[in-house]
Amino acid sequence: MAQEHSHDHPHDHDHDHPVLKYSDDSEHDYDETARYPLMAEAMRQLLIEKGVVDADRVRDLVEFMDSRSEAIGAQIIAKAWTDADYKKRLLEDGTKAVEEFDIPMLGAELIVVENTPDVHNMIVCTLCSCYPRTILGLPPDWYKSKSYRSRAVIEPRAVLKEFGTDVAADTAVRVHDSNADMRYLVMPMQPEGTEDWSADQLADLITRDCMIGVTRPSVPETVAAE
Amino acid sequence: MNDGPVSEKLYSAGDQVRIAQTNPPGHRRIPGYIRGKNGVVERYCGAFPNPEELAYGFDGLPKRHLYRVRFRQADVWQDYDGSDQDTVDLEVQEHWLSKAD
Amino acid sequence: MRRHHDMGGNPAGPIELDEVPTEPWAKTLTAVFGAVREKGLSTVDELRRHLEDLPPEVYDRGYFQRWAEAACDHLEEKGLLTRAEVEARMETIKAELEAKK
Numbered sequence: 001m002a003q004e005h006s007h008d009h010p011h012d013h014d015h016d017h018p019v020l021k022y023s024d025d026s027e028h029d030y031d032e033t034a035r036y037p038l039m040a041e042a043m044r045q046l047l048i049e050k051g052v053v054d055a056d057r058v059r060d061l062v063e064f065m066d067s068r069s070e071a072i073g074a075q076i077i078a079k080a081w082t083d084a085d086y087k088k089r090l091l092e093d094g095t096k097a098v099e100e101f102d103i104p105m106l107g108a109e110l111i112v113v114e115n116t117p118d119v120h121n122m123i124v125c126t127l128c129s130c131y132p133r134t135i136l137g138l139p140p141d142w143y144k145s146k147s148y149r150s151r152a153v154i155e156p157r158a159v160l161k162e163f164g165t166d167v168a169a170d171t172a173v174r175v176h177d178s179n180a181d182m183r184y185l186v187m188p189m190q191p192e193g194t195e196d197w198s199a200d201q202l203a204d205l206i207t208r209d210c211m212i213g214v215t216r217p218s219v220p221e222t223v224a225a226e
Numbered sequence: 227m228n229d230g231p232v233s234e235k236l237y238s239a240g241d242q243v244r245i246a247q248t249n250p251p252g253h254r255r256i257p258g259y260i261r262g263k264n265g266v267v268e269r270y271c272g273a274f275p276n277p278e279e280l281a282y283g284f285d286g287l288p289k290r291h292l293y294r295v296r297f298r299q300a301d302v303w304q305d306y307d308g309s310d311q312d313t314v315d316l317e318v319q320e321h322w323l324s325k326a327d
Numbered sequence: 328m329r330r331h332h333d334m335g336g337n338p339a340g341p342i343e344l345d346e347v348p349t350e351p352w353a354k355t356l357t358a359v360f361g362a363v364r365e366k367g368l369s370t371v372d373e374l375r376r377h378l379e380d381l382p383p384e385v386y387d388r389g390y391f392q393r394w395a396e397a398a399c400d401h402l403e404e405k406g407l408l409t410r411a412e413v414e415a416r417m418e419t420i421k422a423e424l425e426a427k428k
Binding site: 109111126127153154155156157158169170171172173174175176177179180181182 | 274306
């Protein structure tokens, strides 16, 4: 029982929340007594007790994080594909254009780079793992990996092949090392045959990996056959 | 107090620039692979607090001009295996740049 | 000499495409640090400096793992908590969790 223990320290656990606020979450299959789950929770508790941060604010920030996903980026790109004026605004000033969707950039600025038959863009952050989190959610593991961070700049075409993406020799590969105050989003090319699709239909084709620039959107065969 | 940059920006899109080949200790946002390389200013990004100061708890002011610089991959890596048109872009604070002709 | 975090261009193995959903503790950690930043008590640049100062073997433990260690060093440097307090509280929480089992 979580509440039967006694302890000397002067705080009282919030009875609405178990010792670890995620300890009743049946979804997880990791050991919450391992070093890092304990460390995160210890820092959370101490900073709340010391009045440095507010428990509700921490909860709100987790919720905000959970509300961010590739669906947001897909919505933006689909809008740009179906609205030439929006596309122009998005390419000219990404930060301002995503504000129209109430997306904050939290101090960074957004640059949207457009794929064309002549140019294929891909994003990396070699020094850490900078990523447009308010638009795509948290970055995937491979984006943070030593392999991707090391190799994306020196052999982008080989890396793209590992994602199943072949870029023609006469198409320039443009790598963007996201190393300072800008964040990047790739606007993929709209697949052929989708010209009369609605923005919502198009959004389903636009994946996170397309917007990082390691894959291209494709029309599922079942749809294409219709 | 003026939060803006100390001086007018020195470069514009299209300018040929060189990244300083230097290795000072401390927190720097210029990756090793790009130091000492020549590129072309792709755009001016604006002025931002200096990360080299922010990293030590200072306010990073005055702000530094920031540019996106485009490098030909063939100029960055020996034996680059790709197209001559392939490029890599990075953001560089003005104090890391000098004119290259 | 290039430091451990500055890895662009280094030889490395194939990209591992398997993904594991972010564990709740990692989100908690990120949110706690976000809340500290919002209070103006920290910057991401300072956290990066601590990340870069970790020994390579600690840095390589994983993304959120290194974040936790760097945040702890950073918060201690700021005088907001001490590593000894964190380690002690970890023991307390662990005992509580084990008592529940």
